[in-house]
Amino acid sequence: MNHPSSQRCGLIAIVGAPNSGKSSLINVLVKNKVAIVSDKPHTTRQAVYGIVCHEDLQSIFIDTPGMVLSPQDPLQNYMRKTARQSLKEANISVVVIDVDRAHHKANRLLLNASIQREIPTLVVLTKIDNWKDKSRLLPLIESYRDFESNVVGFFPVSSHTLQGIEELELALQNLLTPGAWMFPADMKTQLSFEVGLSEITREKLFWSLHQEIPYRLNVLTEKWYWRKNKRTKQKELWIWQNITVEKEGQKKLVLGQEGRRIRHVGLLARQEIQSQHRCDVHLFLHVTINPTWIERHYG
Template structure:
């Protein structure tokens, strides 16, 4: 394939916190590149999900949920990342959770995308929650003042994949003639150690409640492949540090008699083994650093 026959584009997936952006990326890429939980602010950085189809390369950018009033350095960083992703994109998809259709971030992001002068699509997610689909019409009607600048509204379900194909085909038609940015078979821009950290962070988000998941970070300190001398199979050895801000948070992460961290380790190890089709050895420890957030995102 020559570069002159290639089409490529950056598609920013933006929306309010917990609107379903990461789930949508994973469905579009047909691969799990972004971690998912039911808690806001799971996504902290821009994550690329790369999909290649014939001579087309779609680079979907999973962005943090738009924070209207940042409370700390991490939220400020996430808000900045979301806006920067829009500025660098060729196309945008504003993801609107139908149950929170009038969240202030929705209209803000639509206006910002339109201001950038790029094709703007709206994905109405979680339509499984609405048995009466006629309710979608007045929802769409509420954005009539922006309708002339919007390519289309796409009711979708990341669970049943309803409406996904139509959204996908529309995006492909909007791609411009451009050389591919990434080699074929690349699914994300994240480094291997970061993808390992993200898996464990997702399991912590699913296992913890209240504000604790938001206050922690996971760092892969070391990893390597080693061949088992007995069966000659490759094994992945990983050491990770879970960083929290306070002693009380450390106790919650560890759980009674270390039960929670063992459970998290089990879930992470299972997913890593499934993804890489190998035996994985995962070692977790927890440290306290009151300023980790400021040092990473300040």
């Protein structure tokens, strides 16, 4: 372990509009899957830490919910507050802008908020692999030149091809300030084990469902334990999870015809958990209806 006097550390808030690629970016920077990813907005509901240690440096990336401009319910209001609070706590801000939605109103709002905090601010342009003609990036950057004197730089990146990631990493490392590490060297995220299990299943539900249904559901790991198989002597993980929805129609969609969708979701979740923990996994999913679960959790 490096001596505390030589250590540098920093909290780096990753903020942006909904579905701008924040979670994918964090997973690439951490080189480990700590945040779930989907192509739907409002996937991230709480601040998720991705922790990277390199020599004397510890970078703590905070994956935040997408900035909701006009919250419509307690959950969206909670997500908006979480994003703002994460920005207040951070030493460095990374404003993530999806190149295909470069003029979303949240982008300038977040840039202004970062600059007002007087912390180093980087602008990261994500999903550049969607653009074959990279010359289009220059006019996009020019459209944000009124922020130029207040930001460290503009970094076009692709979380898919890893283009531009190394340059971004070096820029962030250079901004870390002297200070003792906040987390142990082997820690990758602050999420508890059971929450991590719930998030995996929620991700598979997001990918399997459409429209507003994923946003209106919750996954809770009610019980889990390790045990050794008496016959094979191999370690096994047994998990029981509850999926909560608001309406009977939503429950039917989650279950699917003759239970096909929920079985498919369970299979995908089990495969990922097995891959992460290198053991046999037994996963049991149950769906319940609670019309007020959002108000009870976030009201």
